[in-house]
Each structure stands twice: as structure tokens, then as C-alpha cells.
Amino acid sequence: MAYVTIAASFGLAGGIVGRIKGSSFVLWFLISALVPFLGLIAAIAYRFERDELRRQCPNCGRVTKIYDALCTRCGIEFEFPDVAIAPERTPPARTR
Ligand SMILES: [Zn+2]
Numbered sequence: 540m541a542y543v544t545i546a547a548s549f550g551l552a553g554g555i556v557g558r559i560k561g562s563s564f565v566l567w568f569l570i571s572a573l574v575p576f577l578g579l580i581a582a583i584a585y586r587f588e589r590d591e592l593r594r595q596c597p598n599c600g601r602v603t604k605i606y607d608a609l610c611t612r613c614g615i616e617f618e619f620p621d622v623a624i625a626p627e628r629t630p631p632a633r634t635r
Contacts, residue, residue, distance in 0.1 A: 549575035553582040560585055593624040 553571020558564040562585060571578030592605040599613040602624060609616055 546572045546575055549579050553579045556582040557585065591626060593626065595624060 550568040550572030554564040554568030556579070557567025557570075560582075567578070567582045567585075571582055593602050594605050594607075594617070595602050596610040596613065596615060596617070598615040599610060601610055601612040603611055607617065
């Protein structure tokens with residue numbers, strides 16, 4: 540029974556961390572609950588997806604992550620970007 544409590548606690552912690560970082564709460568809840576210690580560590584180490592710089596595709600205008608080598612919409616190959624777009628997390632403040 541103690542294990543269930545521990546797993547649930549880690550699941551919750553991992554889920555919250557995952558959610559804060561812009562990922563899925565359920566996904567990280569499950570990972571953290573199934574592999575308590577590793578899951579939570581993974582959630583914390585998980586890259587801040589919203590902190591990544593973005594860029595706009597010169598061909599179709601789609602905004603993608605700056606590290607993408609190909610446009611996910613039109614498939615054009617990117618040059619190194621001249622203009623980076625600020626991460627999603629910075630202004631404006633999101634209302635939820
Ligand atoms: Zn494109």
C-alpha cells in the first residue's frame with residue numbers, strides 16, 4: 540500500500556512539473572507514477588519547450604522551433620535564421 544501512496548505522490552509532482560513546463564500533465568503523471576524517481580527527474584530535466592526560440596518559415600509563414608531544420612508544413616529546408624522570434628512564454632501573458 541505504501542508503494543501506491545509513493546507512486547501517487549511522485550505522479551502528482553511529476554505531472555505538475557510537466558504541466559508547468561508546457562507538456563501534458565497526464566503524460567508526466569503516468570511516467571512519474573510508473574517509475575517514481577526517474578520519472579520525476581525526467582520531468583524536471585525535460586526541456587522548457589516554450590522557452591525555445593522560434594522562427595518563421597520564409598516560404599509558408601509557419602512558426603517553428605529555431606532548431607528545426609525543415610519546415611513542418613511545407614518541407615522547405617531552412618537556412619540559419621536571421622530573425623528569431625521570442626519564446627512563447629514571454630509576453631503577452633497568457634490567460635487561461
Ligand atoms: Zn514552410
